Amino acid sequence: MLTDARAIALKDLRVEAASRVLTAQVLPFGMLVLILFGFGIPPDRRVLAAEGDVSRSVLEQVAPGLFWLAVLFSALLAVNRSFAVESVDGNLDALKLVGFDPAGIFLGKAAAIAVQLVALEIVVGIGAFLVYGPPLGDVILLVATVAATTLAVAFAGIVYGALGAGQRLRDTLVPLLLLPVLAPVLLAATRATESALFGPSSSGWPWVGFLGAFSLLYLGAGIVSFGSLLEEA
Amino acid sequence: MKTEVVGTGSRGTRIVGSIALVLTALLLLFGLVLSPPEISQGDAVRLFYIHVPSAVVSLYIAFGVTLVGSVIYLKNGSVFWDLIAGAAAEVGVLFLGFALITGMLWGRPTWGTYWTWDPRITSTAISFVLFLGYLAVRRLDLDPVARSRRAAVLGIISFFNVIIVRFSVQIWRSLHQGTTLNPADTQMDNSMLFSFFLGMLAMVATFAWLLMHRFRLAWIEHQLEEDRLATAIAARRGEASTFNPGTI
Amino acid sequence: MSTGPVVSLRGAVSLLGRFPALAGADLDVQPGEVVLLQGPNGAGKSTLLRLCAGLAPLSDGSATVLDLDLASRSDRRRVRTRVGLLGHATSLYDELTVQANVEFWTRGLVDSDDLDAVMDRLGVGGRLRDVRVGALSAGQRRRTSLSVLVARRPQLWLLDEPHAGLDAAGRDLIDDLVRQAADQGATAIVASHESDRVEGLATRVVNVVGGQVFDAD
Numbered sequence: 298m299l300t301d302a303r304a305i306a307l308k309d310l311r312v313e314a315a316s317r318v319l320t321a322q323v324l325p326f327g328m329l330v331l332i333l334f335g336f337g338i339p340p341d342r343r344v345l346a347a348e349g350d351v352s353r354s355v356l357e358q359v360a361p362g363l364f365w366l367a368v369l370f371s372a373l374l375a376v377n378r379s380f381a382v383e384s385v386d387g388n389l390d391a392l393k394l395v396g397f398d399p400a401g402i403f404l405g406k407a408a409a410i411a412v413q414l415v416a417l418e419i420v421v422g423i424g425a426f427l428v429y430g431p432p433l434g435d436v437i438l439l440v441a442t443v444a445a446t447t448l449a450v451a452f453a454g455i456v457y458g459a460l461g462a463g464q465r466l467r468d469t470l471v472p473l474l475l476l477p478v479l480a481p482v483l484l485a486a487t488r489a490t491e492s493a494l495f496g497p498s499s500s501g502w503p504w505v506g507f508l509g510a511f512s513l514l515y516l517g518a519g520i521v522s523f524g525s526l527l528e529e530a
Numbered sequence: 531m532k533t534e535v536v537g538t539g540s541r542g543t544r545i546v547g548s549i550a551l552v553l554t555a556l557l558l559l560f561g562l563v564l565s566p567p568e569i570s571q572g573d574a575v576r577l578f579y580i581h582v583p584s585a586v587v588s589l590y591i592a593f594g595v596t597l598v599g600s601v602i603y604l605k606n607g608s609v610f611w612d613l614i615a616g617a618a619a620e621v622g623v624l625f626l627g628f629a630l631i632t633g634m635l636w637g638r639p640t641w642g643t644y645w646t647w648d649p650r651i652t653s654t655a656i657s658f659v660l661f662l663g664y665l666a667v668r669r670l671d672l673d674p675v676a677r678s679r680r681a682a683v684l685g686i687i688s689f690f691n692v693i694i695v696r697f698s699v700q701i702w703r704s705l706h707q708g709t710t711l712n713p714a715d716t717q718m719d720n721s722m723l724f725s726f727f728l729g730m731l732a733m734v735a736t737f738a739w740l741l742m743h744r745f746r747l748a749w750i751e752h753q754l755e756e757d758r759l760a761t762a763i764a765a766r767r768g769e770a771s772t773f774n775p776g777t778i
Numbered sequence: 779m780s781t782g783p784v785v786s787l788r789g790a791v792s793l794l795g796r797f798p799a800l801a802g803a804d805l806d807v808q809p810g811e812v813v814l815l816q817g818p819n820g821a822g823k824s825t826l827l828r829l830c831a832g833l834a835p836l837s838d839g840s841a842t843v844l845d846l847d848l849a850s851r852s853d854r855r856r857v858r859t860r861v862g863l864l865g866h867a868t869s870l871y872d873e874l875t876v877q878a879n880v881e882f883w884t885r886g887l888v889d890s891d892d893l894d895a896v897m898d899r900l901g902v903g904g905r906l907r908d909v910r911v912g913a914l915s916a917g918q919r920r921r922t923s924l925s926v927l928v929a930r931r932p933q934l935w936l937l938d939e940p941h942a943g944l945d946a947a948g949r950d951l952i953d954d955l956v957r958q959a960a961d962q963g964a965t966a967i968v969a970s971h972e973s974d975r976v977e978g979l980a981t982r983v984v985n986v987v988g989g990q991v992f993d994a995d
Contacts, residue, residue, distance in 0.1 A: 301885075308871070308882050315873035315910070387867025390833055395883055395930070396859035456687070460680055464672055474663040474684070477656045478691050481698035488702065507698060514690070522683045525604060528676065528851070673795055675835060759798065763791065766801035769821075769988030 298401045305397065305405025310412060312382055319413050323371050323378075327421040330367040331428055338363075353431075360429035361490035365483050367421055368414070369450070373472050375413050376454040379406055380462045389463055389527065399524035403455055407519065411451040418443055431494045438501045439493040445508035446486040452515035453478055459526040482511060538746040543739060550735035557728040565721040575722065577636040579729035585629035585654060587733045592622025593661065593689050595741070600685035603678065609752060612678045615685050616668050617744040619661055621737060626658045649703040653696040660688050660695070782845060784809050784934055784965040785830055787991070789839035792822075792829050799825035801989030802839060807967060812960050814976045815969040816994065817986035823969035824865070826986060827936040830967065832857035844933055862932030864940055868923040872912030876902050876922050879911055883926040893929050900925040900951065916943045928955060935959055935966035941975065953979050 313319050335356060342355045356363075383389045392402060422443075426433070433439075457475040461467040485504040492501025561579040568575035599615030602608060633651055634644040645651070668681045718726065785807040792800035799822050807813050815823045828834035830843050832854040844860055846853035870879045876897075884893060897903040900921045911919060920943055927935070935956065941949045949972075956966050956979055969986075970976045977983060983994040 304882065304885060308874070308878075311878065312871050312873045382871065382873075385872075386869055387865065388869045388871070390865075390867070391869035391883065393833065393855075394831065394858045394861075394863060395885055396855070397885075460667060460684055464670055466670065470663075470666060470670075473659075473666060477659040477663065477695075478687075480656050481694050484698050484702055503701070507701075511694065514694075518687055522687075525679050525683050528679060671795070673793065673835060755796070759793075759796065762796065763798045763801045763989075766798045766989045770990055770992070771988075 298398045298404070301398045301401025302404035302408060305402055306408040306412075309379060309382075309406060309409035313378075313409070313413060318378055319375070319416065323374050323413075324417060324420055326374065327367045327371040327417055328424050330370055331363065331421065331424050334363045334367075335428065354429075356429045357431045360425055360431045361494060362483075362487040363429070364422065364425040365446070365486045365490065367425075368418055368446075369476070369479055369483060371417055371421070372410070372414060372450050372454055373475065375410055375417075376458040376475070377468060377471055379410055379455070380458045380467065384463050384467075393527065399527055400520040402527070403459075403519040403523040406458075407451045407455045407516075410454055411447050414447045414451060415443070418447065433494065434496050435493045435498040435501070438498050438505070439490065441505050442486060442489040442493060442501065442508070445505050445512060446482060446489075448512035449482045449508050449515065450479060452512055452519055453482070456515055456519045456522065456526075459523060462527070482508065485511075538743045538750070540742075540746065543742045543746070546735060546739045546742060550732060550739045553728060553732035553735050557725065557732045560721065560725040560728055565725045566719065568718070568722070571640050574636050574639045575718075576725075577632050579725045580733070581629055581632035581636060582726070583729040583733035584625045584632065585650075586730070587737045588622045588625035588629060589654070589657060589692060591734065591737060592618045592625060592741075593657075593692060596622065596664070596685045597689040600682035603682045604686075607675075609678075610749075612682065613748040613752060614741075614745055615682065616665075617741055617748055619664050619668075619685065621740045621744055623658065623661045623665060624740075625733070625737065626654065626661065630654055630658060647703065649696070649699045652703075653692075653699040656695045656699075657692045660691050664688050783807055783842075784811075785841075785843050785967070787829075787839070787841045790829060790836060790841045791838035791989075792825050792834045793837040794825065794834070798837075798989055799834070800829060803986075803989060803991045805984065805991045807965060809965055810960055810963060811982060812956060812966045812968065812980045814973065814980035814983045815967060815986050815991075816971075816973055816983060817969075821986045822989040823986045824938050825989075826991070827863060827938050827967060827969060828865070830857075830934065831861050831863040831936050833863070860932060861934040861936055862927035862930055863936045863938070864920075864924060864927055865938045868919045870911045870919060870922060873910060875908050875910055876914070877907040879922060880926055880929070884929050888929045893925075896925050896929045900928065901948075917945060917948060920944060921948065924952070924955075928959075931964075933964055935964060935968075937966065937968045937970075939970055940968060941970060941972050949975065 338355055338359065340354060340356050343352045344355055344358055345352055383392070425431075454475060457471055457478065460474060461470040464470075485507045489501040489504035489508070492498055492504070557579060561576050565576075567573045595618035596615045599611040599618065602611040603615060630651070633654070637646055637648075637651070638644050664681065664684050667684050668677065670677050670680070672680070783806045785805060787803050787805045790800055790803045790805075791798055801822075803822070803826060805826075815826065817823055825834050829836060829841065829848065832843070832848060836848045841848040843857045846857045848854055848857065869883070871882075874882070880893065880897060880902075894903060897907070902918060902922045902925055906914075906918065911922065914922065924940075937952075937956070940952045940956075944952065953975070956968065960966060968976055968980065973983070985992045985994050
């Protein structure tokens with residue numbers, strides 16, 4: 298299973314590296330979303346922060362949520378892409394024919410998505426700091442949040458990507474299925490990131506725990522269900 | 531092989547339907563006439579007798595049936611349970627939509643707004659979309675077995691998603707304790723509690739009645755499909771009789 | 779290894795959605811046979827091959843391939859890894875090189891010298907190795923795909939219009955490969971409209987019409 302996962306992950310990453318869809322399309326899309334939020338939310342308005350007498354710009358206050366929204370939208374593109382490369386030339390059938398373990402396919406695809414998401418989060422994250430200008434509080438909590446959220450999005454994303462695999466409506470179906478599922482992840486990631494940036498850290502860690510539990514749940518669901526999802530597709 | 535043309539009614543549906551009707555009549559009597567308005571909400575409290583039961587029936591009973599049906603289908607491939615799972619989800623979505631609308635109608639006079647970030651309303655809205663997605667997968671243009679299997683996997687995961695969504699939203703809102711009136715604080719006297727209880731029973735009976743009809747409709751469709759298949763196979767085999775090997 | 783038939787279909791029905799692509803097919807293929815499937819477009823040839831590969835669903839009837847029951851999910855999985863299917867799709871990643879594609883699809887199960895030899899023989903060795911598949915011609919893609927099949931040494935070859943899109947040398951090469959595999963004990967089912975060409979190769983010809991199989995007279 299792990300050998301298969303490794304082969305699939307390396308293959309997916311090589312395909313992405315060669316096609317440059319991530320760097321040429323998904324990343325710019327993520328950055329664009331960050332900028333567009335600035336048009337939707339008045340950048341000059343200031344609010345009183347929850348913890349007392351500090352005042353911040355609205356954008357700075359909602360920066361964590363905007364960042365994770367931008368990541369989620371970009372992740373949708375990456376998930377769709379992950380299954381698009383398999384359906385152009387009948388590769389999904391071929392994966393079955395050469396005997397890849399379904400759980401291995403799941404883990405490999407999730408790993409490749411996770412690596413791409415981390416790259417995306419680093420770039421979009423730096424962009425968000427530059428554009429919205431929030432303080433950098435607890436770095437450890439921030440890193441833990443990013444790691445846990447990445448796994449949660451990758452595992453759930455691949456399970457739902459497979460649900461739409463090999464059929465025409467995939468592009469619209471996957472967002473409809475995946476976004477409500479990721480709503481709790483967005484919520485948890487945003488709260489944890491708020492704690493990491495503005496403090497206090499103590500209120501962020503339970504959310505990281507929640508994200509970890511969510512990841513484990515979808516890790517299990519993917520390993521168990523991938524055979525059924527891909528079987529007669 | 532010829533399918534008898536039948537309706538979706540049966541002795542069972544007529545009995546359950548009658549019970550639902552009687553319970554609903556009693557609910558109207560108690561909920562609208564015999565019980566008093568609530569102290570702080572006034573007459574709006576009467577919406578509760580249908581709002582809460584429809585949400586509970588949908589989220590826990592209907593989607594629970596979908597969960598059970600999906601698990602059994604994945605285990606033994608029984609078409610019966612696949613159709614039960616689909617029918618329950620469809621009726622469940624209907625009830626959840628009803629719960630959302632009545633919830634918003636209740637919120638307007640009580641909170642002064644149709645929408646508020648109350649944990650129940652928020653998570654109910656997300657659950658509603660979750661199961662709309664499940665119904666969308668059931669309609670995918672795929673091989674029927676592949677579609678049923680995907681739907682079954684989704685039916686199981688979606689049940690847990692409902693719990694996860696509820697859980698996360700609840701923690702979130704409990705951290706920001708607002709000044710809104712909490713529905714759980716409603717002061718109820720005995721006639722109000724009884725109305726609420728009647729609402730539960732009426733909703734469960736109505737759900738069972740609709741589920742039976744929806745399932746029987748799906749079952750008839752399934753049988754028609756089998757008949758059509760037999761015809762299609764016969765037609766396909768017939769292609770051979772007109773075939774002339776010299777033309778290849 | 780049993781000496782029973784490699785493929786045995788009894789009233790096999792395969793549904794594509796609601797359409798019975800196979801409507802009660804009966805076919806026995808013995809070890810070492812090279813069977814040619816003839817028939818008009820839409821007769822069910824491709825579905826027959828996909829059924830034997832464990833990809834198309836067995837909706838009714840019975841079917842065994844290499845003594846494995848296609849009605850069983852775990853058997854079907856085993857069948858898939860033991861047959862080689864060359865279908866209409868070439869199943870390659872455009873973004874990867876020929877070499878990377880072949881290595882990925884053979885999953886490191888093939889000795890690299892063997893793999894090199896096969897790729898050279900199919901004309902995708904040498905400088906083509908490092909070319910991205912997306913830049914190949916249709917014939918070269920097919921050759922790449924075929925080299926994966928050959929290198930995996932399947933017990934049952936399932937070829938769907940293998941000559942399509944190949945040049946004269948390529949067509950001859952396919953025939954040689956099939957002949958050689960049959961000599962080494964493999965079995966082959968070939969769907970082709972080029973009956974003149976394949977008839978020399980085939981040990982038996984059957985007609986596929988209306989989702990059924992008939993002996994050619």
